[in-house]
Amino acid sequence: MADFTNYHKTLGESLRQNGVSRRGFLKFCAATASMMALPPSMVPAIAEALEKARRPSVIWLSFQECTGCTESLTRSHAPTVENLIFEHISLDYHHTLQAAAGEGAEAAREAAMHENHGNYLVVVDGSIPLGDPGYSTIAGISNLDMLQETVAGAAAVIAVGTCAAFGGLPHADPNPTGAVSVSQIVKDKPVMNLPGCPPIPTVISGVLAHFLTFGGLPELDDLGRPMVFYGKSIHDRCYRRPFYDKGLFAETFDDEGARKGWCLYRLGCKGPMTYNACATVKWNQGTSWPVESGHGCLGCSEPDFWDGGGFYNAISIPDSDVAQNLGYGVAAGVAVGAAVGLLNRRKQADAVERHETVTVDDLDKDS
């Protein structure tokens, strides 16, 4: 990956060399500012900072993952400024993408760590198995060892994708590999989570632009996710929300409601409990997103979304067969109620039987 002709160029130079006009660049800066809820007055500052930004060294570690995150990030249509920012960063190690393999690859990682000690970014996708180090190794090094060793000299760690952020699919019940998230291991460095299965490419570029502009991580929520992208729920931003408010729900994936684009809540949409930017940023250059394509949100940017009670079960509706339980309840209630009632009747009859009548004479005798 190392393209040494670009190594010492600033981002501005690199973009111009790749044919991005000043106008296109400023448009990107303005879009980034608005996307990250920064005031318009920040646009020149962003532009200036990005213009002068040197290539940050990035080490990308892939652990127990499916490569979906890398696919998502690298398959965005060229040429976009996002794409070029990715090209601009010095991706010194990414064993899926790099040409080198084996010892050569590991040497590149070690060299990058050594040369940029304290300044490089570590991007992780995939979870880390703690059950047995042998479940996932790279060049004979366990994921845990490689993470700890690489993170030691990092400026910050970005956990890309739900596996790295929260454990994801490997962590799903029964978690056979003992998979954990990055933040469960890395405690002494800033860790930012960019969950999603996969995460939105624009979110990554936005966060990288933020890092290049301000030299730090943006404001995070209590799950370590940048507020600008994960601050609002899918449900609150969903274009199908008016149908939810009117009570118009699709009951199946091919009924009239589904064809009319009604709310997918009944079909298991997890939009109300999912915080992500899909509804506004969308996917594939703003083409569409899952709900727009007719499928409910799976909640992929939330912890344990695999174990969230089934993708097609509505979130507020009990999982069990309520009608059947109601039937059992009624049957048992009738039986127990009748028994209790009869017991009370017997008590009543006993009381009547034991009741002794008292005459005025009896009372006189006592006194």
Place this chain on the structure above:
Amino acid sequence: MNTAVDFLLWVKGPAFDVALVVFIIGIFIRLFEILLLGRRPDLAEAKGSEFSSGMRTVFTRTLPERGSLKRSPFTVIGGYIWHIGFLIVLFFFIPHIELLHATLGIKWPGLSNHLVDAVAVITLVTLLAMLIDRLTHPVKRFLSGPEDYLVWLVTFLPLLTGYLAYHRLIDPYALVLGLHILSVELLMLVFPFTKLMHAITFLLARWYNGAMAGRRGVQS
């Protein structure tokens, strides 16, 4: 149970099953207790119809007794407001109808969320006012026992948590939704064994009052 989602799954899974079964069995025990108690046979000749008079009373007693509005306007008006508000929120909030539709297959048209939201606020405020009145009015305070406060709490909590869930005032959403369902389960568990049972027995009581009067040929 580590995460909010685990909590939600527990609440709408095993906890709901337990609450539902206790709720149903409890209601049946209470009803059988009342119905099987029986009454001594009335040997006097009936002077009118029990049934029609009973049925009429079931409806007519929905209106306040003459004079009670003047005697205690706050209790009567406040009582009406929050009872009606509670029923509107319970039966006409669209997600609630969806729940019944998904579980029991019955449905009816709901009201706009904004309207239900406003009704929920009015109901919450009225319930709070009723509690303050109960605590400050010397007679009501004297007459109130722990059960009355428990009953108030389990009625108030589902409304409060529902309001918090609808407006997402607690994060994460799974937690506040779980709390809402849990508060309803609390209500279901307590319902058959407290004064809350009046929501069912009022029908029996009203009918019986009317039937007795009807049999005697007097106005109920």
